[in-house]
Amino acid sequence: MKILVAVKRVIDHNVKVRVKADGSGVELANVKMAINPFDEIAVEEAVRLKEAGKANEIVVVSIGDNSAQETLRSAMAIGADRAILIQRPHDLVLEPLDIARLLQQVVIAEQPDLILLGKQAIDNDCNQTGQMLAALLKCAQATFASSIEVESSSLQVTREIDGGLETLSLPLPAVVTTDLRLNEPRYATLPNIMKAKKKPLEIQDISEMNFTPLGQVKILTVTEPKKRSGQCTLFDDVNALVSELQAKEVI
């Protein structure tokens, strides 16, 4: 089985973001970037399937500017075999449907049996790309996966849903998006980081692909959310707290 994993370079999940004063976005200059945590889980899952003898090749793909090479290298250090970067100009804004259309082209070229993505990117919080890609490919989808089992020509995927869990059976090829509880990604070891530098990384320029961005959604402004008062009143006595909550009519 061949697995394609899509990864995105995002602001590190521990960074407290700052909104730019001109409302054009958040400050990304000189901010620590990392592989999107959900995508890291997707790469780890692909590597585990390979280690279990269920997969024979793992291809990682990212759509980004030149710096996304670093993200692809870290995916290869976890264990992906080769990488594809769809290089786009730094300032080109792509919507999830654009990303899904580009990934669709990669899927047509690579013909993977399983396509793994994170359930959402922690920057735009969209939670759309995997579902859109499955729609374009007209294949089965299983989102928010917390367990994946491969059978001969199908997958059993357990999904995290609002009321609990559910298990689906999917014919291959299929698109699966990962939830946090699917696995615990490994740390890349130094020898694997070194090895990853030698693995193939193919760069395709977006301008040479058959692609025009849709431009259906325009971001008008990005603003700071309303701040909470920031004033925390501390109580020593629980009874006093309860009286205060009663006075506020919240209990």
Added chain:
Amino acid sequence: MSQLSILVMVEHDNQTIKSSTYHSVTAAKQILSGQGQLHLLVAGHQCKQVAEQAATIAGVENVILIDNSELAHPLAETVTDAVIAVAENYSHLVFPATTYGKNIAPRVAATLGVAQISDITEVINAQTFVRPIYAGNALATVQNNGQQVVLTIRSSAFSGTTETQSPAAIEECTVNHFSPLSQLKSQSLTQMSRAELSSAKVVISGGRGLNSSENFALLETIADKLGAAVGASRAAVDAGYVPNDYQVGQTGKIVAPDLYIAVGISGAIQHIAGMKESKVIVAINRDPEAPIFQVADYGIVGDLFEVLPEFDKALA
């Protein structure tokens, strides 16, 4: 499409309507602001009573009922087929931003070749919406420029409509072509005797500080007295104290109750993202430096195993 026409997806279990639907209807009415049509879509199996219930929601002009055994469980592939069958008549297709809506809405949007805007928290006008990004640390105002748009609605940002009317017409619609791909094998749902987390007026959540599954009983006793729902941080879920659907945060449920009580939760960015719109936040934590105190209105610095029993007693 100049005339506004909105189709709201009814989330249900073939028996009853989920509360998310009522929040979606409120958002849809704000988009319409008195002009255009509001229709509901009930896609399911043997779910006539859901359609009948939906028809009594005030402001609904028409309920479309698509009843087919392929829709017995809301699988993304077949529900998309059902939505696509009627989608062309609408300028806006509205889903709740629950796991149900998040699973299906993008598939519908991509099939139609239109944009999907996720998790909106505010309607500016029929084409302009506000949505949180970066775990709620920034708000993006986005404008749709396409002919049609698919939206998901953050329930906690819109009150649930409670008004009723004499029933609107129910139009049964047949879908001739389904393309089933995935199949449901099994389900394990958490038995909840308490209020539903995403719509509860009071939520009490526990974190790693609870130390064990058993200790969540301390929260449950208080929850029962307050009529509250019980939530958890990711740490508590990962430690196996409670099931994953208790998780409040960027990747779990987003709540905005009148009162949120965080017990033994330090307050990571991802957790704050799920509860910071609560009206009043109370933190109970041993560590006075815990980030949760920066968003809390009231706090107690102390050992939760001492504070919780006292809290329980004070409520008696």
